[in-house]
Amino acid sequence: MTREDLFEVLGDLEDDLVLEARMDKRRRPSWRAIVPAACLCAVAVVAVLWLRSPPMDSGNLDGEPWGYNKSCEAAPMVCVGRGLYRITGEQPELEGREAEFFYLGEISSRVDSSQKPREDFQANDDIIGAKVYKFDENIVVDIDGKYWLYELVYNYMD
Amino acid sequence: MDDDSIIRLYWDRDERAIEITDKKYGPYCGAIAGNILGSREDREECLNDTYIRAWNSMPKDWPGRLPAYLGRMTRNLAFNRYKRERAKKRGGGEADLVLEELSECVSGAESVEGAMDRRELIEAIGVFVRGLPENKRSIFVRRYWYADRVDKIARDRGLAPGTVSKTLERTRKQLRGYLTERGFEL
Known part of the structure; x- marks a missing residue:
């Protein structure tokens, strides 16, 4: 053989x-x-x-939980499934890990980069049409053929 | 969309089936093809071949597990492409290393066994793999079915690459011994 x-x-x-x-x-x-x-x-x-x-009441930023920093509003973010995800500073190697991705949909709308996206499949960046995949508790966005990891920072349902 | 609905689209000859398959299982099948073939161009061509084959086969088949069905199809197509490319002396992906490792389990002589022997061999290997402890089983299947890189398996399992290589080496020896004991001429 x-x-x-x-x-x-x-x-x-x-x-x-x-x-x-x-x-x-x-x-x-x-x-x-x-x-x-x-x-x-x-x-x-x-x-x-x-x-x-932190303040004792932890109230800040439009009632969002403590730990959500207003400065992250300038970073590229997407809202998917009521979760707000922010691009990570240090991008891991994702090429070759596609088998772990689960397709969710495409970015369908955008808001200004100074705003937080709040609707499903909305971004604050010009990436309409980018494919979004679930990746563990985070998401991966395919932007022009390159995968970008976005971490969950806030869940609108919480 | 759930898998049965996707299969229904194939059966109804609805071309959205391919688009939805690509979105849902493109990364999964693409990773398998990429592991075996290496180049992005070959991977994309192999994915397209997979969709064509799925389109042609689905009116006959109703796969019980669509990802495994598509993954197996991709693996077979990728490996056939790999063999063609290798004949032209063009490099492959991880397949060269995987085959080198598997050569420890076989003699290298051309097989003369028939379909019955092959079926028995498939069953025996299935029993062997199923009998492995979960960690060894996963490492084995990821390496020899998915052709995943050793360092990637190690990273995902929190192990050193050397540990994964050793585990695979021991498992290959066990497999050879298991099959030889059962009379298979390797």
């Missing part, structure tokens, strides 16, 4: 095995990775809380 034959035979694995592995395509850090990361997060959270000294 040749290696090509074996590769072809492996292609006939049953559907459930194939789809199970597809579902595996999300990051599962080991405990060795989680523990130091959790310590770093804890330090970062304490530092941020200390620096920002």
Whole structure:
């Protein structure tokens, strides 16, 4: 038997095995990775809380939860499924991870870049027609053939 | 749109079926083709071939699991294209490395087995894979069905690439032993 034959035979694995592995395509850090990361997060959270000294009532920015910073209004954002997503500063490598995307729809309207998008599939950037995919709890937007990660910053339903 | 509605569009010969398939499963199938073929151009051509084949086959078939049906179709088409391109000495994607690894499991001699032997071999490999622990099973299927890169599998599972490579090496040895014990001439 040749290696090509074996590769072809492996292609006939049953559907459930194939789809199970597809579902595996999300990051599962080991405990060795989680523990130091959790310590770093804890330090970062304490530092941020200390620096920002939030008001006791946490009320700010049109009633949005504390932690939603007005400065992010200038960043490219999209509203999808009542969630407000903001482009991330550090873009991960998304090429080749398309199997983890789930198609949601296309950006169909826009608001001014100084405003927050509030309607479904609305952006504050000129990206009408861009395809939007679900990617874990975040979304990926295909802009002119390049994938951009947008993180969930606020849910209008909360 | 749910998968049954998409299949219904194929059965009704409604051309929106292809557009919707592309939106919903284009990234999934594109990733499989991209892993095997490497170049973006080949990936796109392979995706188009997949849609044509799906269009031609769907009035006969009603797939139980549409993504697996399309994914398998893409994999087969991509691998056939890979073999043609390799004959012309043009480079492929991850397939070169995947095949090199799989060569440890086989003799390399041309097969003379018939369809019955092949069916039995498919079943035996299925039993073997199903019997693996979940972590090994996923790593194995991602490498040898999806042709995913080792570093990508490692990153997704929070493991070192060397650990994934070792796991795959051990699993390949197990597979060869399992099939040899059952009388398959590899």
